[in-house]
Amino acid sequence: MKSVIQVNDLYKLYRVGDSYVRALDGVSFEIREGEFCAIVGTSGSGKSTLLNMLAGLEKPTKGEVIIDGHHIEGLKEDELVRFRRENVGFIFQSFHLIGTMDAVENVALPLTFRGVARRIRTEKAERMLDMVSLSRHKKHLPNQMSGGQQQRVGVARALVSDPRIIFADEPTGNLDSHTSEDVMNLMKRVVQEQGRTLVMVTHDDHLAEYADRVFHIIDGRIVKIEERTGAAPRRKEREHESI
Amino acid sequence: MRWSDLLRMSISSLKRRRLRTFLTVLGVVIGTASIVVMISLGLGLQQSMYEEVEQNGGTTSLTVTGKQANDMYMYAAMAEGEEQSDKYITDEVIEELRGLEHVKSANPVLNVSAIALKGGYMAYINLYGMSAEELESRNFELKPGGRLPDPDSQELELVYGNMVIQDFMEESTGKGYWETGELPDIDLEHDSVFLILDQDGYFASQDTVSAGMSEAAGETGPETSGQKKAPKKYVVRASGVMEGDGINDYNANSWSVFCDIDILKSCLQKEFRGRAIPGQPTTQSGKPYKQFVYTSASVQADDMEHVEELTTTIRSLGYDVTSNIEYINSMKKQFAMVQAVLGGIGAVSLFVAAIGIANTMMMSIYERTKEIGVMKVIGCGLKNIRQMFLLEAGFIGFMGGIVGNLLSLLMSVVINALVSGQSMGIGGSLSYIPVWLVGASLVFAVLVGMAAGYFPALRAMKLSPLAAIRNE
Ligand SMILES: Nc1ncnc2c1ncn2[C@@H]1O[C@H](COP(=O)(O)OP(=O)(O)OP(=O)(O)O)[C@@H](O)[C@H]1O
Numbered sequence: 023m024k025s026v027i028q029v030n031d032l033y034k035l036y037r038v039g040d041s042y043v044r045a046l047d048g049v050s051f052e053i054r055e056g057e058f059c060a061i062v063g064t065s066g067s068g069k070s071t072l073l074n075m076l077a078g079l080e081k082p083t084k085g086e087v088i089i090d091g092h093h094i095e096g097l098k099e100d101e102l103v104r105f106r107r108e109n110v111g112f113i114f115q116s117f118h119l120i121g122t123m124d125a126v127e128n129v130a131l132p133l134t135f136r137g138v139a140r141r142i143r144t145e146k147a148e149r150m151l152d153m154v155s156l157s158r159h160k161k162h163l164p165n166q167m168s169g170g171q172q173q174r175v176g177v178a179r180a181l182v183s184d185p186r187i188i189f190a191d192e193p194t195g196n197l198d199s200h201t202s203e204d205v206m207n208l209m210k211r212v213v214q215e216q217g218r219t220l221v222m223v224t225h226d227d228h229l230a231e232y233a234d235r236v237f238h239i240i241d242g243r244i245v246k247i248e249e250r251t252g253a254a255p256r257r258k259e260r261e262h263e264s265i
Numbered sequence: 266m267r268w269s270d271l272l273r274m275s276i277s278s279l280k281r282r283r284l285r286t287f288l289t290v291l292g293v294v295i296g297t298a299s300i301v302v303m304i305s306l307g308l309g310l311q312q313s314m315y316e317e318v319e320q321n322g323g324t325t326s327l328t329v330t331g332k333q334a335n336d337m338y339m340y341a342a343m344a345e346g347e348e349q350s351d352k353y354i355t356d357e358v359i360e361e362l363r364g365l366e367h368v369k370s371a372n373p374v375l376n377v378s379a380i381a382l383k384g385g386y387m388a389y390i391n392l393y394g395m396s397a398e399e400l401e402s403r404n405f406e407l408k409p410g411g412r413l414p415d416p417d418s419q420e421l422e423l424v425y426g427n428m429v430i431q432d433f434m435e436e437s438t439g440k441g442y443w444e445t446g447e448l449p450d451i452d453l454e455h456d457s458v459f460l461i462l463d464q465d466g467y468f469a470s471q472d473t474v475s476a477g478m479s480e481a482a483g484e485t486g487p488e489t490s491g492q493k494k495a496p497k498k499y500v501v502r503a504s505g506v507m508e509g510d511g512i513n514d515y516n517a518n519s520w521s522v523f524c525d526i527d528i529l530k531s532c533l534q535k536e537f538r539g540r541a542i543p544g545q546p547t548t549q550s551g552k553p554y555k556q557f558v559y560t561s562a563s564v565q566a567d568d569m570e571h572v573e574e575l576t577t578t579i580r581s582l583g584y585d586v587t588s589n590i591e592y593i594n595s596m597k598k599q600f601a602m603v604q605a606v607l608g609g610i611g612a613v614s615l616f617v618a619a620i621g622i623a624n625t626m627m628m629s630i631y632e633r634t635k636e637i638g639v640m641k642v643i644g645c646g647l648k649n650i651r652q653m654f655l656l657e658a659g660f661i662g663f664m665g666g667i668v669g670n671l672l673s674l675l676m677s678v679v680i681n682a683l684v685s686g687q688s689m690g691i692g693g694s695l696s697y698i699p700v701w702l703v704g705a706s707l708v709f710a711v712l713v714g715m716a717a718g719y720f721p722a723l724r725a726m727k728l729s730p731l732a733a734i735r736n737e
Pocket residue numbers: 036037038043044045063064065066067068069070071072225
């Protein structure tokens with residue numbers, strides 16, 4: 023399968039006072055089209071840093087991030103915004119819906135930024151809400167919905183502009199385990215149906231089982247890539263080349 | 266992003282914090298209103314100046330007078346040649362003036378003083394002969410039934426200024442209005458008066474009459490014998506009297522009497538046949554000048570902008586020129602200063618309002634840091650974010666501008682009502698708000714709003730999208 027995301031020897035150093043924190047310490051991997059990947063690790067291991075760099079929210083200290091053949095580590099901010107607008111959907115841990123907009127408007131927001139006409143984007147947003155089974159909550163404001171409902175709106179918003187890649191940083195971090203499973207199933211289903219690439223960050227091994235591949239990250243290094251192919255969870259593990 | 270969406274988002278975020286928006290707008294309202302009202306006061310002053318100038322002959326008129334060589338000048342001129350020494354306004358000169366660029370019309374004006382007799386009263390009047398066109402252009406306001414003199418008439422017809430009546434004094438005592446405090450019982454509109462153009466002749470005859478009366482046998486010297494004949498008394502009627510009462514309603518023409526120039530000229534020529542007409546230049550031998558000389562020429566420029574240019578042109582021809590333009594220019598300078606001061610006072614309050622806008626926008630951006638970050642993460646262009654905040658600030662300015670203008674229109678009406686109620690006689694209004702002022706202040710308010718919102722908007726644009734995701 024074709025690779026969508028390619029990461030080569032990525033470093034991220036944070037300077038704290040006189041010392042440096044190596045948030046990412048030489049990371050290389052490849053994500054193929056239509057894959058559901060999970061990045062797993064303990065707190066502070068560099069998961070979010072990695073994801074942010076993939077999405078162009080942060081610049082790497084060193085290394086390359088190639089998405090669909092384009093280097094994004096050197097892009098300017100407005101180019102990055104355009105890149106995200108065209109290619110990327112985002113799901114946040116704390117949903118980050120706009121408080122003054124109802125569900126439909128929130129879902130339609132990425133289309134608004136693209137300059138899509140109001141009628142068309144509303145139609146599409148409503149279809150997305152139907153898909154995440156929120157048909158009855160279209161006119162609800164975020165504070166009139168439960169966390170799970172809000173996150174489903176978030177999922178709908180991430181998918182509405184038909185992005186090729188969806189990034190999710192602990193999408194179920196603020197939900198109870200039951201609701202988490204709902205949302206995970208929803209994401210898995212949509213990704214499979216629509217053939218999108220999903221990169222998810224979590225610290226929960228259990229949730230990582232939904233993924234096709236799991237990247238284990240410790241102290242800024244990928245230590246293990248776990249491949250889970252087919253119905254039978256046949257585990258094929260291998261140590262990462264780099265130490 | 267579409268403009269309609271940007272506008273919708275800006276307005277909805279303003280609506281979200283109604284009270285704060287209202288207070289910020291209120292600041293702009295006060296700022297705009299104070300600027301507009303202050304400037305309107307300056308404009309009102311300026312307008313009343315223009316009205317005054319209009320009565321004084323308007324903004325485009327020039328008065329061209331000849332140049333008499335004084336002794337000093339004569340001395341210099343003698344060396345160069347006689348030709349240049351004297352400049353007189355003759356018919357030829359009028360034609361020459363008409364031919365100049367930017368001249369709409371040029372007409373001669375003949376100013377003589379004359380004696381008017383009526384009943385027991387006598388007046389020295391200042392008589393202006395003007396062409397029909399010129400009289401027309403002066404826009405006299407005549408009392409009902411009045412008209413301008415008919416140029417085709419054989420007789421002199423006069424238009425009296427409304428205060429000329431004060432000139433008449435009792436012939437026997439020499440007391441006029443100032444002494445008696447009573448206007449003479451003359452109806453200038455309907456009564457005819459005797460007009461004497463040859464004043465010297467009149468006094469000479471008066472003297473000889475009185476002399477003859479007292480001493481029976483007057484010495485008739487050879488030089489006085491020629492003047493013994495009493496000058497002609499023309500019986501003249503008024504064709505009109507200017508509007509206004511005889512004591513208070515002053516305007517620039519109140520003290521003058523107007524008549525047709527050609528008739529006046531022929532009267533003068535008849536009266537002084539063979540002699541020099543008073544006021545007319547004479548050659549060194551005392552003979553009248555070969556051409557008739559007018560007192561001045563009244564020139565109308567085609568546009569106020571060209572008055573100065575025309576003035577220099579005519580001056581370079583060797584004539585003296587006076588116009589209202591210098592007065593207007595100096596007044597304009599003063600008004601510009603008055604307006605700058607008044608407008609400056611208003612501007613201070615708008616400046617304070619601008620600080621208010623900037624403050625509101627900063628608050629709004631702090632509150633919405635997360636929201637702005639999220640929007641950036643999900644693909645809102647940097648330009649759009651800046652536009653959104655600029656629109657928001659501009660909209661505050663716009664609303665403040667509109668309400669401020671309404672408020673100042675209201676205040677203007679109230680001010681004018683108060684002033685006109687208090688002091689009669691001041692023409693025009695104290696506060697004057699032209700349409701351009703409304704437009705300009707509105708645009709200005711919007712610009713101030715946008716300027717105040719500019720740096721906050723830049724700040725919003727530069728906010729890191731990561732900040733939104735980090736500070737959960
Ligand atoms: N802006 C920063 N300045 C300095 N150090 C930072 C900064 N951002 C992250 N770090 C450091 O980089 C490391 C990786 O952080 P990161 O946020 O990627 O962890 P994480 O794996 O997402 O943890 P969690 O599961 O708690 O979200 C941490 O040690 C953190 O302290």
